Amino acid sequence: MRHFDVIIIGGGAAGFFAAINIAEQNPALQICILEKNKEGLQKVKVSGGGRCNVTHAEFIPQELVLNYPRGEKELLGPFHQFMTGDTIEWFEKRGVELKIEEDGRMFPVSDSSQTIINCFLSEAETYGIEVLYSQNVTSLDVEKSIDGEMEGFKVQTKEMDFACDKLLIATGSSVKFWKLLERLGHTVVAPVPSLFTFNIKDKRIADIPGVVALDVEVTVLDSYLRSEGPLLITHWGMSAPSILKLSAFGALELAEKNYQFQIEVNFIKQSFEDCLAMLKDLKQSLAKKTVYKLAQYELPKRLWQQLVLTANINPDTRWADLNKEQLDALASQLTKAVFEVDGKSTFKDEFVTAGGVDLKEVNFKTFESKLFPGLFFAGEVLNIDAVTGGFNFQNAWTGAYLASKAMSS
Template sequence: MAQTIAVIGGGAAGFFGAITCAQQNSQNQVILFEKTGKLLSKVLVSGGGRCNVTHHCFNPNELIKFYPRGSKQLKKPFQEFGAQNTVNWFEKRGVQLKTEADGRMFPITDNSETIANCLLREAKNASVEILTHTDISEIVKLENGTFELCSAKGKTCKADKILVTTGGQNKPENYEWLKALGHKIEKPVPSLFTFNVPGSYLKELMGISVPRAIVKISGQKLESDGPLLITHWGFSGPAILRLSAWGARILNELNYHFNISINWVPDFTEETLRAKLLSYKSIHGKKIISSNPFFGLPQRLWKIFTDQAGISAELRWLDVSNKNLNKLLETLLRGNFEVRGKTTFKEEFVTCGGVSLSEVNMQTLESRHVKGLYFAGEVLDIDGITGGFNFQAAWTTGFLAGKSMAQEQ
């Protein structure tokens, strides 16, 4: 029997759900609604315009470790449709992906339009009807079990099943229309953001990065290990972004005002670092400290660290005092910075929060409250760290929802 399936939201999860549903049952009429005039906008801007499609992590048990919210609930869904399935899906449709050194996967064209065009083409081939500039503002469950969709412009249409893929929203009121259907909404707060440090003594070094640092939130059991980038407003890079994701709720409660400690030389303990510097001092006593950077640190960064330790520009290792040496160790191992606010990471705004996973069947993505209502993508309380993980959650949940909706019930 033919069904009318409505998909609300023209992003990655929406397209994947619509395509899957239409391909698995060609009798279904699948209509995708997008409130703006732009389709797949996040796909197009992701990865600097290259689209970080997924991550080269094909073991579901390992893949779930990259999700601060939703990790346990994604285990079985990833077993059915994980990163390898995503790679196969796109390659079967003529889009080859490549893996970069950090595990991120991109189309070999390095162009996000390759991914967007593939999805648009598949939707067209599957006869998915796409309506842009259509803002669905209310869903009404009718007595016969079907739905009525009401647009902001007053137009209505009917559907047998609905897939909501409206993405993460930063304002609680944007979920009111879903709360009206009886769904619990976990408070949306930002995830994946950079740290503003107005008083940073490193701001003049914007653009300088280190391949590895350990960043800790003072007073919390939160730390992150990875590349760190100095910006004109503070800090960014994978170490910061991961920390912002894992600490999203705590940092929101702190109103984004907290202290961080940065270990710039994570391969050393205080004892081994002190031994290393004293050994160098005994062998190269006549060398000027500030002119000879250690540990692969950039020269300008090393110079500022020595300035912070009170070491003058011409001071030789031979003449350094224990007091200055202790200050240098402290600066390298536990550099302290006061964070006062956050900045959105590029255009890729991610929120944690959304429809509570306890109220969704994660095998089918159907609501436990409203039969025939499904969810996929970031509208759910699922979010991953940076690296292709949020798209993978979108492909997985979209696929499972589409497959489930295609079945006659």
């Protein structure tokens, strides 16, 4: 059996970040990372289309937490201790400069996730952190003395046995590992997908994949779920931030609906009445122009044309010739178009789930288990998830850093 002061299970973003910070704060500790795959940091590699969306340029904790459907309340305190600015400084100190894009997402200037991976591997080597790959953990136990006091942890893999004084779990959304934690005594909230796109078959969008409406309002009918932002029409339905926000904040409710529900899209973020009034003005001001050819409200031309056709307006109809029914129908398509959602698709390679270790069982000053002293958590193993844009990584950095402070003492 091999003994370490600290064992970290999971060689991903949170695992490496915690290990490096523990080693930096207490170089005397013997630290080991156990990773089940032949190489680690796989999610880092594919994040942001291979560029690694490290964090998001939101520097106010109260605003940052609003991006977490699960974890908003619990992360407020931790974000006051370590958040975006600290993440930027941490990487810059190690020679990795980050840049801010227009939508707030932050990437390494190199635009390559390999920059982040190389940074972690280099730091781990510098501090003598032992990284063991192909170590599939099969059991996890608390070691106790004869009088029943906790003395650390025993970790078994298919290859060998390990023991440690302090243990950090950074296994992400691993159902298998959640079961091991349940066996140990922790409560795990059942996982459901959190970040996904909507499958929609509808003639209005069937022939216009790639079209983007820059600022829409989307509502899930018969629910409280509502979001705003860009909307992308895809080959299978709809995506982009307005949809992804709904999928994250509505993860539990949409799962209960078996991903079959209706959404209402307001393409112009105006009321039906205001839209109708403007269409009547256009009927006068553009009287001799054809409705179909001249897109309005800064909508993409192909989307405008599909909505016009759906309102039973022929391609050669002039504005002056529109009747009341057609004006009403067009206003409806623009402000309250209803689409049937039938299923979901994973958003790129960024599979995120709602679910994980119950947050009531974690001390968020240290990310330590309330049930087992010396057991810590970081990243998506907890019932914390976020919308897309670098927020899930920021949760990983923050949790790993606060855990590292407690574990290095």
